[in-house]
Amino acid sequence: MPDEAPSGEVTRPRAQTLLAPRLLAWYDRHARRLPWRAPPGTAAQDPYLVWLSEIMLQQTRVEAVQPYFLRFKERWPTVEALAAADIDHVLTEWAGLGYYARARSLYACANEVAERHGGKFPRTQDALLELPGIGPYTSAAIAAIAFDVPATVVDGNVERVVARIFAVETPLPRSKPELRDKAATLTPQKRAGDFAQAMMDLGATICTPTKPKCSLCPWNDACVAKARGIQDELPRRDAKKANPTRRGIAYWLVDPDGAVLLRKRAEKGLLGSMIEVPSSDWIVGATPDVPDGAPAAAEWQRLPGIVRHQFTHFDLELTVLAATVKARNTDGLWTLPDNFGDVALPTVMRKVVAHAMKHTAYTPNDAAQMFEVAEKPKRRKKI
DNA sequence: TAAACGTGGCA
Protein backbone atom coordinates (compact mmCIF):
# COMPACT_ATOMS: atom_id res chain seq x y z
CA MET A 1 0.00 0.00 0.00
CA PRO A 2 1.76 3.20 -1.15
CA ASP A 3 1.93 6.23 1.09
CA GLU A 4 0.39 9.52 0.18
CA ALA A 5 3.23 11.20 -1.68
CA PRO A 6 3.93 14.91 -1.84
CA SER A 7 3.87 16.34 -5.32
CA GLY A 8 6.93 15.25 -7.26
CA GLU A 9 7.94 12.58 -4.82
CA VAL A 10 8.08 8.98 -5.85
CA THR A 11 5.39 6.89 -4.24
CA ARG A 12 6.86 4.18 -2.06
CA PRO A 13 5.94 1.65 0.60
CA ARG A 14 6.17 2.96 4.15
CA ALA A 15 9.04 0.65 5.09
CA GLN A 16 11.23 2.16 2.41
CA THR A 17 10.87 5.66 3.82
CA LEU A 18 12.84 4.41 6.82
CA LEU A 19 15.81 3.29 4.78
CA ALA A 20 17.21 6.65 3.68
CA PRO A 21 17.54 8.07 7.22
CA ARG A 22 19.40 4.97 8.32
CA LEU A 23 21.81 5.22 5.44
CA LEU A 24 22.37 8.93 6.05
CA ALA A 25 23.09 8.21 9.71
CA TRP A 26 25.62 5.62 8.62
CA TYR A 27 27.12 8.11 6.18
CA ASP A 28 27.45 10.75 8.90
CA ARG A 29 29.73 8.36 10.74
CA HIS A 30 31.50 6.55 7.92
CA ALA A 31 31.75 8.93 4.95
CA ARG A 32 35.09 8.65 3.26
CA ARG A 33 37.03 11.88 3.23
CA LEU A 34 37.76 12.65 -0.39
CA PRO A 35 39.38 15.77 -1.84
CA TRP A 36 36.27 16.75 -3.80
CA ARG A 37 33.82 16.06 -1.01
CA ALA A 38 32.60 18.42 1.71
CA PRO A 39 31.90 16.78 5.09
CA PRO A 40 28.36 15.33 5.39
CA GLY A 41 25.62 17.87 5.86
CA THR A 42 27.87 20.90 5.43
CA ALA A 43 27.65 23.79 3.02
CA ALA A 44 27.22 23.26 -0.68
CA GLN A 45 30.27 22.27 -2.64
CA ASP A 46 31.88 24.12 -5.52
CA PRO A 47 29.94 22.96 -8.61
CA TYR A 48 33.11 23.17 -10.69
CA LEU A 49 34.92 20.71 -8.42
CA VAL A 50 31.88 18.46 -8.20
CA TRP A 51 31.67 18.38 -11.99
CA LEU A 52 35.42 17.84 -12.43
CA SER A 53 35.45 14.95 -9.98
CA GLU A 54 32.34 13.33 -11.42
CA ILE A 55 33.73 13.35 -14.96
CA MET A 56 36.96 11.79 -13.70
CA LEU A 57 35.05 9.21 -11.70
CA GLN A 58 33.15 7.88 -14.71
CA GLN A 59 34.13 4.20 -14.92
CA THR A 60 37.17 5.01 -12.81
CA ARG A 61 38.04 4.17 -9.24
CA VAL A 62 38.39 6.75 -6.51
CA GLU A 63 42.04 5.80 -5.89
CA ALA A 64 42.96 6.39 -9.53
CA VAL A 65 41.16 9.74 -9.67
CA GLN A 66 42.59 11.41 -6.59
CA PRO A 67 46.03 12.49 -7.89
CA TYR A 68 44.55 13.66 -11.17
CA PHE A 69 41.85 15.66 -9.41
CA LEU A 70 44.38 17.38 -7.18
CA ARG A 71 46.60 18.32 -10.10
CA PHE A 72 43.68 19.69 -12.14
CA LYS A 73 42.36 21.62 -9.17
CA GLU A 74 45.72 23.22 -8.54
CA ARG A 75 46.46 24.01 -12.16
CA TRP A 76 42.95 25.14 -13.17
CA PRO A 77 41.10 26.29 -10.02
CA THR A 78 38.03 27.58 -11.86
CA VAL A 79 35.98 26.63 -14.88
CA GLU A 80 37.13 29.83 -16.58
CA ALA A 81 40.76 28.86 -16.04
CA LEU A 82 40.14 25.44 -17.54
CA ALA A 83 38.26 26.95 -20.48
CA ALA A 84 41.22 29.24 -21.15
CA ALA A 85 43.72 26.38 -21.11
CA ASP A 86 45.40 24.79 -24.12
CA ILE A 87 43.54 21.57 -24.94
CA ASP A 88 46.83 19.73 -25.38
CA HIS A 89 47.84 20.70 -21.85
CA VAL A 90 44.53 19.30 -20.60
CA LEU A 91 45.14 16.06 -22.50
CA THR A 92 48.68 15.84 -21.11
CA GLU A 93 47.36 16.25 -17.57
CA TRP A 94 44.70 13.60 -18.28
CA ALA A 95 47.17 11.12 -19.81
CA GLY A 96 47.00 7.78 -18.01
CA LEU A 97 43.49 8.19 -16.68
CA GLY A 98 41.84 6.65 -19.74
CA TYR A 99 38.68 7.27 -21.75
CA TYR A 100 40.23 10.31 -23.37
CA ALA A 101 36.95 11.49 -24.90
CA ARG A 102 36.20 12.57 -21.33
CA ALA A 103 39.07 15.04 -21.44
CA ARG A 104 37.97 16.44 -24.80
CA SER A 105 34.39 16.74 -23.54
CA LEU A 106 35.64 18.26 -20.29
CA TYR A 107 37.33 21.02 -22.23
CA ALA A 108 34.31 21.56 -24.48
CA CYS A 109 32.02 21.67 -21.46
CA ALA A 110 34.23 24.17 -19.63
CA ASN A 111 34.05 26.44 -22.64
CA GLU A 112 30.28 26.16 -22.91
CA VAL A 113 29.85 26.94 -19.24
CA ALA A 114 32.26 29.86 -19.44
CA GLU A 115 30.85 31.35 -22.62
CA ARG A 116 27.15 30.46 -22.57
CA HIS A 117 26.39 30.17 -18.88
CA GLY A 118 28.46 33.03 -17.50
CA GLY A 119 30.85 30.67 -15.79
CA LYS A 120 28.07 29.13 -13.67
CA PHE A 121 26.97 25.52 -14.01
CA PRO A 122 23.22 25.15 -14.61
CA ARG A 123 21.34 23.85 -11.58
CA THR A 124 18.85 21.48 -13.17
CA GLN A 125 19.39 17.97 -14.38
CA ASP A 126 17.87 18.75 -17.79
CA ALA A 127 20.15 21.72 -18.39
CA LEU A 128 23.21 19.82 -17.21
CA LEU A 129 22.31 16.99 -19.57
CA GLU A 130 22.78 19.35 -22.51
CA LEU A 131 26.47 19.81 -21.76
CA PRO A 132 29.24 17.70 -23.39
CA GLY A 133 30.27 14.62 -21.46
CA ILE A 134 27.37 14.86 -19.02
CA GLY A 135 24.88 12.00 -19.20
CA PRO A 136 22.14 10.65 -16.93
CA TYR A 137 24.47 9.72 -14.10
CA THR A 138 26.60 12.85 -14.03
CA SER A 139 23.69 15.27 -14.42
CA ALA A 140 21.96 13.69 -11.46
CA ALA A 141 25.15 13.63 -9.41
CA ILE A 142 25.92 17.31 -9.98
CA ALA A 143 22.31 18.37 -9.37
CA ALA A 144 22.17 16.40 -6.13
CA ILE A 145 25.66 17.00 -4.74
CA ALA A 146 26.27 20.59 -5.84
CA PHE A 147 22.71 21.96 -5.78
CA ASP A 148 20.84 19.69 -3.37
CA VAL A 149 18.27 18.73 -6.01
CA PRO A 150 16.55 15.44 -5.05
CA ALA A 151 17.77 13.68 -8.18
CA THR A 152 18.25 9.91 -8.25
CA VAL A 153 21.88 9.07 -8.90
CA VAL A 154 22.43 5.65 -10.47
CA ASP A 155 25.90 4.30 -11.03
CA GLY A 156 27.31 0.80 -10.86
CA ASN A 157 27.39 0.91 -7.05
CA VAL A 158 23.75 1.93 -6.81
CA GLU A 159 22.75 -0.76 -9.28
CA ARG A 160 24.48 -3.39 -7.17
CA VAL A 161 23.02 -2.15 -3.86
CA VAL A 162 19.51 -1.93 -5.29
CA ALA A 163 19.74 -5.31 -7.03
CA ARG A 164 20.56 -6.85 -3.65
CA ILE A 165 18.15 -4.92 -1.46
CA PHE A 166 15.25 -5.86 -3.73
CA ALA A 167 16.73 -9.17 -4.96
CA VAL A 168 16.40 -8.21 -8.61
CA GLU A 169 17.35 -11.34 -10.50
CA THR A 170 17.08 -9.97 -14.02
CA PRO A 171 20.63 -9.69 -15.43
CA LEU A 172 22.29 -6.39 -16.26
CA PRO A 173 22.07 -4.50 -18.49
CA ARG A 174 18.43 -5.54 -19.07
CA SER A 175 17.59 -4.72 -15.46
CA LYS A 176 18.76 -1.10 -15.67
CA PRO A 177 15.29 0.47 -15.99
CA GLU A 178 13.95 -1.56 -13.09
CA LEU A 179 16.97 -0.79 -10.92
CA ARG A 180 16.67 2.91 -11.70
CA ASP A 181 12.99 2.92 -10.75
CA LYS A 182 13.66 1.10 -7.51
CA ALA A 183 16.53 3.44 -6.68
CA ALA A 184 14.14 6.36 -7.16
CA THR A 185 11.85 4.92 -4.49
CA LEU A 186 14.73 5.13 -2.01
CA THR A 187 15.86 8.70 -2.78
CA PRO A 188 14.92 11.19 -0.04
CA GLN A 189 13.71 14.72 -0.69
CA LYS A 190 16.29 16.15 1.66
CA ARG A 191 20.06 15.57 1.63
CA ALA A 192 19.83 13.89 -1.77
CA GLY A 193 23.48 14.70 -2.43
CA ASP A 194 24.62 13.06 0.78
CA PHE A 195 22.29 10.16 0.06
CA ALA A 196 23.79 9.68 -3.40
CA GLN A 197 27.32 9.69 -2.04
CA ALA A 198 26.25 7.41 0.79
CA MET A 199 24.87 4.89 -1.68
CA MET A 200 28.12 4.96 -3.64
CA ASP A 201 30.23 4.68 -0.49
CA LEU A 202 28.08 1.79 0.66
CA GLY A 203 28.61 0.03 -2.65
CA ALA A 204 32.33 0.77 -2.67
CA THR A 205 33.11 -0.26 0.89
CA ILE A 206 30.34 -2.56 2.23
CA CYS A 207 28.11 -3.84 -0.55
CA THR A 208 31.12 -4.79 -2.67
CA PRO A 209 30.95 -6.90 -5.85
CA THR A 210 32.49 -9.89 -4.08
CA LYS A 211 32.39 -10.77 -0.39
CA PRO A 212 30.02 -8.00 0.73
CA LYS A 213 30.43 -7.07 4.39
CA CYS A 214 26.79 -7.54 5.28
CA SER A 215 27.45 -7.56 9.02
CA LEU A 216 28.50 -3.90 8.75
CA CYS A 217 25.65 -2.83 6.47
CA PRO A 218 23.04 -0.41 7.84
CA TRP A 219 20.47 -2.09 5.61
CA ASN A 220 21.30 -5.73 6.28
CA ASP A 221 17.96 -6.43 7.98
CA ALA A 222 16.06 -5.09 4.97
CA CYS A 223 18.09 -6.80 2.26
CA VAL A 224 16.06 -9.42 0.42
CA ALA A 225 19.13 -10.90 -1.27
CA LYS A 226 20.79 -11.44 2.09
CA ALA A 227 17.61 -13.00 3.50
CA ARG A 228 17.70 -15.45 0.60
CA GLY A 229 21.46 -15.97 0.84
CA ILE A 230 22.07 -14.86 -2.75
CA GLN A 231 23.82 -11.53 -2.12
CA ASP A 232 27.05 -12.84 -3.67
CA GLU A 233 25.21 -13.75 -6.88
CA LEU A 234 23.64 -10.35 -7.50
CA PRO A 235 23.54 -8.43 -9.68
CA ARG A 236 23.53 -11.08 -12.37
CA ARG A 237 25.02 -10.14 -15.72
CA ASP A 238 24.59 -11.35 -19.25
CA ALA A 239 27.69 -13.19 -20.46
CA LYS A 240 30.24 -11.16 -22.33
CA LYS A 241 31.99 -12.40 -25.43
CA ALA A 242 35.76 -12.81 -25.47
CA ASN A 243 37.93 -9.99 -26.77
CA PRO A 244 39.84 -10.39 -30.03
CA THR A 245 43.59 -9.79 -30.20
CA ARG A 246 44.85 -7.09 -32.52
CA ARG A 247 48.46 -6.83 -33.60
CA GLY A 248 50.59 -4.02 -34.93
CA ILE A 249 54.05 -2.51 -35.24
CA ALA A 250 55.36 0.53 -33.37
CA TYR A 251 58.23 2.42 -34.98
CA TRP A 252 60.86 3.87 -32.65
CA LEU A 253 62.80 6.39 -34.71
CA VAL A 254 65.67 8.33 -33.14
CA ASP A 255 67.70 11.24 -34.52
CA PRO A 256 71.37 12.05 -33.70
CA ASP A 257 70.31 14.27 -30.79
CA GLY A 258 68.40 11.40 -29.22
CA ALA A 259 65.04 12.93 -30.08
CA VAL A 260 62.29 10.41 -30.81
CA LEU A 261 59.61 10.77 -33.46
CA LEU A 262 56.14 11.06 -31.97
CA ARG A 263 52.92 12.09 -33.63
CA LYS A 264 49.39 13.12 -32.76
CA ARG A 265 46.60 10.65 -33.34
CA ALA A 266 43.36 11.45 -35.11
CA GLU A 267 41.19 13.90 -33.24
CA LYS A 268 38.51 11.37 -32.30
CA GLY A 269 38.25 7.63 -31.88
CA LEU A 270 40.60 5.37 -29.95
CA LEU A 271 43.11 7.48 -27.99
CA GLY A 272 41.79 10.45 -29.93
CA SER A 273 44.00 13.55 -29.96
CA MET A 274 46.62 11.77 -27.89
CA ILE A 275 50.32 11.41 -28.74
CA GLU A 276 51.76 8.10 -29.96
CA VAL A 277 54.86 6.37 -31.13
CA PRO A 278 54.08 6.01 -34.86
CA SER A 279 52.52 2.65 -35.56
CA SER A 280 50.84 0.53 -38.17
CA ASP A 281 47.14 -0.16 -38.08
CA TRP A 282 46.22 -2.55 -35.29
CA ILE A 283 44.52 -5.48 -36.96
CA VAL A 284 43.05 -8.80 -35.98
CA GLY A 285 45.27 -11.59 -37.24
CA ALA A 286 48.96 -11.67 -38.05
CA THR A 287 51.32 -8.80 -37.35
CA PRO A 288 51.46 -6.47 -40.37
CA ASP A 289 54.47 -6.63 -42.66
CA VAL A 290 57.21 -4.05 -42.38
CA PRO A 291 57.10 -1.25 -43.42
CA ASP A 292 53.32 -1.01 -43.00
CA GLY A 293 52.72 2.39 -41.47
CA ALA A 294 56.43 3.13 -41.12
CA PRO A 295 57.05 6.87 -40.78
CA ALA A 296 60.24 6.73 -42.89
CA ALA A 297 62.45 4.40 -44.85
CA ALA A 298 65.12 3.11 -42.52
CA GLU A 299 66.99 -0.01 -41.47
CA TRP A 300 64.39 -1.18 -39.00
CA GLN A 301 65.59 -3.55 -36.32
CA ARG A 302 63.08 -5.66 -34.49
CA LEU A 303 63.46 -5.32 -30.72
CA PRO A 304 63.13 -8.46 -28.62
CA GLY A 305 59.88 -9.14 -26.85
CA ILE A 306 56.48 -7.64 -27.34
CA VAL A 307 54.30 -4.95 -25.78
CA ARG A 308 50.93 -6.20 -24.55
CA HIS A 309 48.04 -4.00 -23.54
CA GLN A 310 44.38 -4.64 -22.80
CA PHE A 311 41.73 -2.25 -23.97
CA THR A 312 38.09 -2.56 -23.06
CA HIS A 313 37.13 -4.33 -26.27
CA PHE A 314 40.35 -5.88 -27.57
CA ASP A 315 43.80 -7.08 -26.55
CA LEU A 316 46.78 -5.50 -28.26
CA GLU A 317 50.19 -6.95 -29.10
CA LEU A 318 52.73 -4.51 -30.48
CA THR A 319 56.05 -5.44 -32.03
CA VAL A 320 58.56 -2.61 -31.67
CA LEU A 321 60.95 -1.77 -34.50
CA ALA A 322 63.79 0.70 -33.97
CA ALA A 323 65.98 2.71 -36.30
CA THR A 324 68.17 5.78 -36.29
CA VAL A 325 68.27 8.56 -38.87
CA LYS A 326 71.01 11.06 -39.65
CA ALA A 327 68.54 13.90 -39.91
CA ARG A 328 64.90 14.61 -39.08
CA ASN A 329 63.63 13.37 -42.39
CA THR A 330 59.95 13.22 -41.58
CA ASP A 331 57.40 15.54 -40.00
CA GLY A 332 56.27 14.91 -36.49
CA LEU A 333 56.92 15.77 -32.88
CA TRP A 334 60.62 15.03 -32.42
CA THR A 335 60.84 14.82 -28.65
CA LEU A 336 63.65 14.15 -26.24
CA PRO A 337 62.76 11.47 -23.68
CA ASP A 338 63.40 14.01 -20.93
CA ASN A 339 60.33 15.82 -22.23
CA PHE A 340 58.00 12.85 -22.58
CA GLY A 341 56.26 13.98 -19.42
CA ASP A 342 55.10 17.09 -21.25
CA VAL A 343 53.18 15.26 -23.95
CA ALA A 344 49.89 13.41 -23.79
CA LEU A 345 51.19 9.85 -23.94
CA PRO A 346 48.52 7.28 -23.03
CA THR A 347 49.53 4.27 -20.97
CA VAL A 348 49.88 1.91 -23.92
CA MET A 349 52.39 4.32 -25.46
CA ARG A 350 54.28 4.65 -22.20
CA LYS A 351 54.66 0.90 -22.33
CA VAL A 352 56.07 1.19 -25.85
CA VAL A 353 58.47 3.91 -24.72
CA ALA A 354 59.63 1.87 -21.74
CA HIS A 355 60.10 -1.19 -23.92
CA ALA A 356 62.07 0.67 -26.59
CA MET A 357 64.32 2.41 -24.10
CA LYS A 358 65.00 -0.84 -22.33
CA HIS A 359 66.12 -2.54 -25.54
CA THR A 360 67.98 0.26 -27.29
CA ALA A 361 71.13 2.00 -26.17
CA TYR A 362 70.64 5.00 -28.34
CA THR A 363 71.90 7.13 -25.47
CA PRO A 364 74.85 5.16 -24.19
CA ASN A 365 75.33 7.32 -21.11
CA ASP A 366 72.26 6.72 -19.02
CA ALA A 367 69.60 4.74 -20.77
CA ALA A 368 68.59 3.43 -17.38
CA GLN A 369 67.76 6.88 -16.13
CA MET A 370 65.74 7.63 -19.22
CA PHE A 371 63.88 4.39 -18.84
CA GLU A 372 62.93 5.58 -15.40
CA VAL A 373 61.63 8.81 -16.90
CA ALA A 374 59.53 6.82 -19.32
CA GLU A 375 58.18 4.52 -16.65
CA LYS A 376 57.20 7.24 -14.23
CA PRO A 377 56.32 10.38 -16.16
CA LYS A 378 53.61 11.34 -13.69
CA ARG A 379 56.03 13.22 -11.50
CA ARG A 380 56.96 15.76 -14.05
CA LYS A 381 58.14 19.28 -13.79
CA LYS A 382 55.77 22.11 -14.52
CA ILE A 383 55.49 23.30 -18.06
C1' DT B 1 20.29 -1.15 -29.30
C1' DA B 2 24.87 -2.25 -29.17
C1' DA B 3 29.47 -1.21 -29.77
C1' DA B 4 33.27 1.89 -28.91
C1' DC B 5 35.92 3.83 -25.57
C1' DG B 6 41.32 3.09 -21.02
C1' DT B 7 43.23 1.67 -17.17
C1' DG B 8 44.46 -0.75 -12.96
C1' DG B 9 43.51 -3.67 -9.01
C1' DC B 10 42.29 -7.94 -7.44
C1' DA B 11 40.79 -12.89 -7.10
Next chain:
DNA sequence: TTGCCAAGTTT
Protein backbone atom coordinates in the same frame (compact mmCIF):
# COMPACT_ATOMS: atom_id res chain seq x y z
C1' DT C 1 47.71 -15.70 -16.22
C1' DT C 2 43.12 -14.47 -17.12
C1' DG C 3 38.81 -12.42 -16.32
C1' DC C 4 36.05 -9.19 -13.94
C1' DC C 5 34.59 -4.67 -13.74
C1' DA C 6 34.57 0.22 -11.66
C1' DA C 7 31.22 7.27 -9.35
C1' DG C 8 29.18 6.19 -17.89
C1' DT C 9 28.76 8.80 -22.38
C1' DT C 10 28.54 8.92 -27.20
C1' DT C 11 27.27 7.40 -31.63
